[in-house]
Amino acid sequence: MKRRHSLAGIAAVAVLLAACGANDKPAGGQAGGDVKKGGTLYLLSDSPTQQYDPARSSSLVVTGLQFVHRRLTSWKVAPGQDTTIVPDLATDTGKPSDGGKTWTFTLKDNQKYSDGSTIKSADIKWGLERSYAPAFAGGLAYHKDLLSPGLTYKGPFEGGQELSTIETPDDKTIIFKLARPYGDWNWVASTPAFAPVPKGKGAEANYGEHPIASGPYQIDKFERGKTAEFSRNPHWDGKTDETRPANPDKVIWQFSQQTNVISKRLIDDTGEDKNAFGISFASPAQLAQIQSNQSAKSRLVTSESGALAYLALNTLRGKLTDVNVRKAFQYAVNKAAYQVASAGNAQLACDAATTLVTPGIAGREQFDLYPSKPEGDPAKAKELLAAAGNPNGLEGLVLVTRAENNWPKLAESVQSSLAASGIKATIKPMDEETFTAEVQNKPNPDYDLALVSWQPDIPSANANIQPLFQSTEIGGGGYNTARYNNADVDRLITEAQATVDQKEAAKKWAELDKKILADSPVVPLIYTRNSYLHGSKVGNVQIGRFPAYADYRQFGIIQ
Amino acid sequence: MRAVKFVAGRFAGMVLVLLIVSFITFVVFYVLPSEPAQLACGRPCSPQALELAREFMGYNVPWYQQYFDFIGGIFGGRTFGTGQAAIVCSAPCFGYDFQNNADVLDEILSRVEVSVSVAIGAAIIWLITGVGLGVVSALKRGTPLDRITMAVAMAGVSMPAYLAGMLGITIFAFGLDVVPKNGYVPIGEDVAQWAWHLVTPWLVLAFLHAAIYARLTRGQMLETLGEDFIRTARAKGLTERKVVGRHALRNVLLPVVTVFGVDLGLLLAGTVITERIFSMPGVGMLLVDSIRSLNLPILLGVTLFAALAVTLVNFLVDLFYGVLDPRARLT
Numbered sequence: 109m110k111r112r113h114s115l116a117g118i119a120a121v122a123v124l125l126a127a128c129g130a131n132d133k134p135a136g137g138q139a140g141g142d143v144k145k146g147g148t149l150y151l152l153s154d155s156p157t158q159q160y161d162p163a164r165s166s167s168l169v170v171t172g173l174q175f176v177h178r179r180l181t182s183w184k185v186a187p188g189q190d191t192t193i194v195p196d197l198a199t200d201t202g203k204p205s206d207g208g209k210t211w212t213f214t215l216k217d218n219q220k221y222s223d224g225s226t227i228k229s230a231d232i233k234w235g236l237e238r239s240y241a242p243a244f245a246g247g248l249a250y251h252k253d254l255l256s257p258g259l260t261y262k263g264p265f266e267g268g269q270e271l272s273t274i275e276t277p278d279d280k281t282i283i284f285k286l287a288r289p290y291g292d293w294n295w296v297a298s299t300p301a302f303a304p305v306p307k308g309k310g311a312e313a314n315y316g317e318h319p320i321a322s323g324p325y326q327i328d329k330f331e332r333g334k335t336a337e338f339s340r341n342p343h344w345d346g347k348t349d350e351t352r353p354a355n356p357d358k359v360i361w362q363f364s365q366q367t368n369v370i371s372k373r374l375i376d377d378t379g380e381d382k383n384a385f386g387i388s389f390a391s392p393a394q395l396a397q398i399q400s401n402q403s404a405k406s407r408l409v410t411s412e413s414g415a416l417a418y419l420a421l422n423t424l425r426g427k428l429t430d431v432n433v434r435k436a437f438q439y440a441v442n443k444a445a446y447q448v449a450s451a452g453n454a455q456l457a458c459d460a461a462t463t464l465v466t467p468g469i470a471g472r473e474q475f476d477l478y479p480s481k482p483e484g485d486p487a488k489a490k491e492l493l494a495a496a497g498n499p500n501g502l503e504g505l506v507l508v509t510r511a512e513n514n515w516p517k518l519a520e521s522v523q524s525s526l527a528a529s530g531i532k533a534t535i536k537p538m539d540e541e542t543f544t545a546e547v548q549n550k551p552n553p554d555y556d557l558a559l560v561s562w563q564p565d566i567p568s569a570n571a572n573i574q575p576l577f578q579s580t581e582i583g584g585g586g587y588n589t590a591r592y593n594n595a596d597v598d599r600l601i602t603e604a605q606a607t608v609d610q611k612e613a614a615k616k617w618a619e620l621d622k623k624i625l626a627d628s629p630v631v632p633l634i635y636t637r638n639s640y641l642h643g644s645k646v647g648n649v650q651i652g653r654f655p656a657y658a659d660y661r662q663f664g665i666i667q
Numbered sequence: 668m669r670a671v672k673f674v675a676g677r678f679a680g681m682v683l684v685l686l687i688v689s690f691i692t693f694v695v696f697y698v699l700p701s702e703p704a705q706l707a708c709g710r711p712c713s714p715q716a717l718e719l720a721r722e723f724m725g726y727n728v729p730w731y732q733q734y735f736d737f738i739g740g741i742f743g744g745r746t747f748g749t750g751q752a753a754i755v756c757s758a759p760c761f762g763y764d765f766q767n768n769a770d771v772l773d774e775i776l777s778r779v780e781v782s783v784s785v786a787i788g789a790a791i792i793w794l795i796t797g798v799g800l801g802v803v804s805a806l807k808r809g810t811p812l813d814r815i816t817m818a819v820a821m822a823g824v825s826m827p828a829y830l831a832g833m834l835g836i837t838i839f840a841f842g843l844d845v846v847p848k849n850g851y852v853p854i855g856e857d858v859a860q861w862a863w864h865l866v867t868p869w870l871v872l873a874f875l876h877a878a879i880y881a882r883l884t885r886g887q888m889l890e891t892l893g894e895d896f897i898r899t900a901r902a903k904g905l906t907e908r909k910v911v912g913r914h915a916l917r918n919v920l921l922p923v924v925t926v927f928g929v930d931l932g933l934l935l936a937g938t939v940i941t942e943r944i945f946s947m948p949g950v951g952m953l954l955v956d957s958i959r960s961l962n963l964p965i966l967l968g969v970t971l972f973a974a975l976a977v978t979l980v981n982f983l984v985d986l987f988y989g990v991l992d993p994r995a996r997l998t
Contacts, residue, residue, distance in 0.1 A: 156952070156953075156956035156960070157767055166709070166710055241748075241750075241752045242719055242720065242722075242723035242748050243723070243747070243748050243752040243753070243754055244752070245707055245708065245709050245716070245719070245720055245723075246706060246707045246708070246709050246720075246765075247709055247710075248709065248710055249709035249710060249711060249712070249716065250711065252709075252716070253713065258715065259713070259715050259716060259719065263750075263752065265750040265751040265752035266749055266750030266751070266752075267750070311751045311752045313752075313754050313768040314768045314769070316768070317768075331948075332767055332769070332774075332948075333778070333948035333952060333953065333956065334851075334948045362850075362946075363948075364943075364946055364948060364952055364956065365849065365946050366849070366943055366944050366945075366946060368833065369836065369848065369849055369944065369946070372836075372837070372841060373848060376841060540961060541699075541701045541702075541961045542699065542700050542701060544701075544702065544705055545700040545701050545702045545705075546700065548702070548705065548712075549702045549705070549717075550700070565710065574711075575710075575711050580713070581711065583714070584712070584713065584714025584717055585702070585705055585708050585712030585713070585714065585716070585717040586711065586712065586713070586714075587711070
C-alpha cells in the first residue's frame, strides 16, 4: 500500500494522481540525447527516505536499489517491448528441475563487493535468511513461504539456525528446494532479498544506511530526510553486468523535496537541475503547466500504461454474492467518466481496461467479456439486475475510497455512473490507514465496493492475479479486496504457478484472467499511466512496457 | 520559597500535561481502526507474517498494555525482538521507528537544530518588526503610515502559510535568483550558508507572524496610551520616549509575550508548512513525513515533543512576566 517508491502493491495515491497523465499519448516512453560516462545525476524525491536494506526493500528492479545491490537475476527493459528476465550475478536465469521444485543458479566468476571481497553463494543464502528475521521484515516476501512453509524459520540471528531449503555446495552454486513447484522462481530471484549480504554481517538495524555494495555504486553519505550520495564501487565489473551501464560518476538523491518545487526546478531547468530527474509522478495540475512550456514538454516522459485501477465488488456482501448482480456492474460503470475524472479529458487518458493482467506482461491476452462503449450500457445493466431479481436496482451500497488527493473525485464518477443504472451507493472516504485496515485486515469489513489499483511486483501474470484473487489473500493483510473465494480458481492458480514452461504458464494465466472476470469480482477501469519530468542534460530516460516507471539504471548525463 | 514552589508546581503541571497528551494521542492513534504492523509485514503479507510483525513491534497486546509499555519504556527502555538482531531502545525510550530503524527520540533530536534555527531567526525578526511597527502605527494613528502598515499586516494575517512560502520561493529563489531554492546547511558546517539558506523561510514566517504582532501591539498601545498612569507620567514632564518606552511599552508587552510564548513553542516543535516548502529537514517535516507514511511511533513522539515545547516556553514566559511586571515577581 505504499505510495512513493515502493512502487508496487495497491499502487495507492500517486498512481492515480498521475493516472493516465493529462498529456499527449506517449511516444515510446523515451527521451533525451546521447549520454557519456561521467557527471553527476540528481534524483529529486518528495519521499523522506529510501530503503537500501535488501531484506526490507520492496523496490522494483528498475529503481535506485539497483545502484547498490545486484541479485541473482535482473530485468531487461526496453521501450515498446515486453520486459524479459536476464542473468545478473548468476550465469543464467536458473535451471529448474524436479518439475520446478528445485532451482539451481551458478554465480559468475570474480564478482566483488565494494570492500574488495568476493561474492559467494553463501552470501545470497545469508541475505535470504536475514530477511526472515522480524527486525528485517517488510520487503518483498514472495520467497518466504516457498522456502520456509508456514514461516517456521525466524532468521539466522537467534541461535545461528540455517535455512535448510537453500544449499550452497560450493562458493558459486546455490540450490533452492522449494515447498512446491514454482515456475516464476527466476523472477522471484530478481527481488531485493536475493541480493548478497556478506555472511555474518547486517545484524544492525540500520544496515540499509551503509550496506556493502555489490552494484556499481556505494553509499558515501546517507541522511534521512535530506540526502543519499553515491560514488562508484571500484570493484564492480561492468563486463559481468548487462543491465547497468552505470553512466554517471555520482548520484545524489535529494529527499523530502516539495513536489511543486521539484516541478518548478525541473521546468526552469537551470544549473544542476539540468542533471536532475523528478522521481515523483507529475500530477495532472503540474502537467497542465508543463504543457504550456515547450522545453519542459519535450522533457516529459510518460508510460504507455501502468497499474490496473479497478472497482472491487465485495463478493461476500448482500446482493453482491450473486454473480449475475455483479455482472451488471461491468455495464453500469462509465469508464469514460472515470477517465475524465482522472485526466480531465478522456482523449488524454489511457485506454479503458477490460482485463486483469496489465499490458506489458508476456502472454497477456486482450479480451472483453462484457463488450460495451467506454460510457457503459445502463440499459443492459438494468436488464441484468432485473433478471437477477432486482427490478428496482440496488440501494444502500457502501463505496469505500481513500480521502486523499483525487480519490473522492474518482469515486464520485463511479457513484454517478452506477446511479444511472439504478445502483445507489454512498461514498465513504477514509484516510489511508483506516482504508488499509478496512480492505486488507478486517475479517468482516463494512463495504460493498472499494476503489483500488494494483501494480504487480514482477512482470508476470502471476503477480497480477494471485495476490488479488487467491482466497488465502482475504484479510490478514492480503490484497484480495473483492474477498473472492473460488476453490477452482485457487487450484488453477497453484497449477499455473507450478508451470515452468513460460508459454504454457502464460496460457493458464490468460485462462484464469477470463475465468475470474466471468465471476465478475472486480470491474477493471483503466491502466493508469505515469509521467515524469527531467532536466535537459539527463539522457536515456526510458520507460518499458512494464513497469510504468523509468528505468533509473539506464540514466546518463548528456555531456 | 515561593519561587521554588512555583517552579515545582509548574514542573508537576508539565508532567501532567504530557501524560494527558500522551494518553489521548495514544488512544487516538492506536484505538482507531488501523494496522501499524502492515507496513512491516512485507508483500505478500500472510496472516502469519502479519502476526509475527505485530508481535515483534509489540502490537499483539491490548492497547492499554501497549500504553503502559510505552510509558515504561520512557523510564526503563525497551527491547524489541530477541537474539543478535534485537533492537534495543535505551531509556528514555519514546518509541522506536520501525520504518526508518531509529529511536524516536534520536530522530526528533536530530531534527531540532533545523526547527530551532528556523524558529528563533524568524521570531527575532517578527518580534522586532511586528512590535516596532505596531508601536509606530499607534503613535502615528490615522496617518498614511499607519494605514499602509495595517493594510500590509492584514495581508499577512490573511495569507495562508503555504501561499506565502510559495510566493517567497518563487520571487526570491526562482525569480530574482538571489537566495537558495531550498535545503538546509548545518550551522556547524558553514555559518554563512546556514543563514543564507534560512533567509527566505525566516522572512516568510516573520511576515506572517509580524502582521499579527503589529496589529496586537497597535491595539494594546492605543489602549495603554489612554490610561491614567500615562497621563500622570506625561504630567510629570517625562519625555515622550520615556513615556512610551518605559511605561507604555512594558504594559503592551505583557499580552504580546503571552502570545509569543505559544507561537514560539509551536514553532520550535516544527514549522510544518514552511519546513516542507523549503525542504528543511526539521521536526515539522518529520511530522509531515510521518503522517504520509503512517509512522505512528514518530507521530506520538512529535506530538509529545510539541506539547513539551509549548509548555516549556510558556513556563519561561511566566518567569519573564516578573521582569516586565514587578507585581508578578517571585520572591
